[in-house]
Amino acid sequence: MSYAYTFEQIRTRPVTVIGAGTLGRRIALMMASRGGVVRISDPQQQTAEAAVSYVEEALPAVLAERGSGEAGTVVAASTLEEALHDAWLVIEAVPERLEIKIPLWGEVDRIAPADAIFATNSSSYASRLMNEQISDRSRLCNLHFYMPPVSTAADLMSDGETGREVLDTLLKVLPEFGVQPFEARKESTGFIFNRVWAAIKRESLAVVADGVARPEDVDAMFRLNWHMPAGPFQMMDSVGLDVVLDIEEHYAAENPTLPEGPRTVLRSYVEAGKLGRKSGEGFYRYEG
Structure with a gap:
């Protein structure tokens, strides 16, 4: 399976953000700044809908400050199946507990498109620690954000098996969304x-x-x-x-x-x- 994409190849496919808390909604905001569709999934539907409202209110200011970009469509998905349909990128931003993350990624792996890239926003757990239920571990990595849109740097780190083309795709494509990724050259708790x-x-x-x-x-x-x-x-x-x-x-x-x-x-x-x-x-x- 190839995970090598250009922005033009993925711009018509959705991005899925799982977890609509403080960071999840800010990640969704950045991913909605280049048009297309962003789907937000959260166990609490009210939280997902509040995240949509946040993105819709904050997005015009982000685009105005950047001086470029295009407002995307943000949707609060009612089911995980709806959230993951045709997604090219799945970003998990749920609480920092492996007992939540491991089974969630197993469920995502069973539902998501076979060519979707998986990224955990975890700031303290290497993705290697949550990949046991993922069939193709080459598509999972850490992609940790720092309270965007104010802080636009992001850590990118392999799970030990992540495909080089996954990392290269994210390094190349994420700047289109106003996110500047930096690759950790070896596994490190806390990243860079x-x-x-x-x-x-x-x-x-x-x-x-x-x-x-x-x-x-x-x-x-x-x-x-x-x-x-x-x-x-x-x-x-x-x-x-x-x-x-x-x-x-x-x-x-x-x-x-x-x-x-x-x-x-x-x-x-x-x-x-x-x-x-x-x-x-x-x-x-x-x-x-």
Whole structure:
């Protein structure tokens, strides 16, 4: 099976995004910026429909800022079969738990077109860990996004068996959608940028866990010293503290020497229902 495509060859075929949460809907937004159809699938139909509304509202501004592109059609699919019909690319953006991802990919593999490329947006699990129910593992890879459309870089990484033409197709085609992929040359937990970000995030949490500073102090210093629009705690609130905790637990499982303090801070917020922007409160309070 060949997975070598040009943009012209795939522009009339849908892209499927499975998972309509914070990142899933932003991924759908980028994939809807070059015309065509994007189908969003989520176990909660209301969440999928909210993601469609988000994309429709945000897309004009993305196209205006880019100065090019074409608004696509975004659909909340009612079934996985509907979502996957004739798709050339399937992007999974469900919670960071292998017990969810492994059977989901098995189901996708049975339903999706035989020539569809599979990509997991997982930021902490190598795709190798979720490919056991996929018949042709050469079509699966990691494709991790960083809160588009503001951050357009993406990590691309083989599952150890990914076909070279799959990686080359994504490296060539994704810039058409305003996404800039960078290939990890060997398997690495955290990929490229996230390995650096994990150290910053963990030490920021440790500073708070040790009582040295408050989250707002750390963020203010980042904004002033590095001229950044947001600091680490603001960024964690945007990602979702439950997601950040899942990622940190995975890192700790691989490296038991990591300090417990950062995860203790995160657990206290998650257990209190303070998940960040999506719940209205995390390290900060949010209106609306």
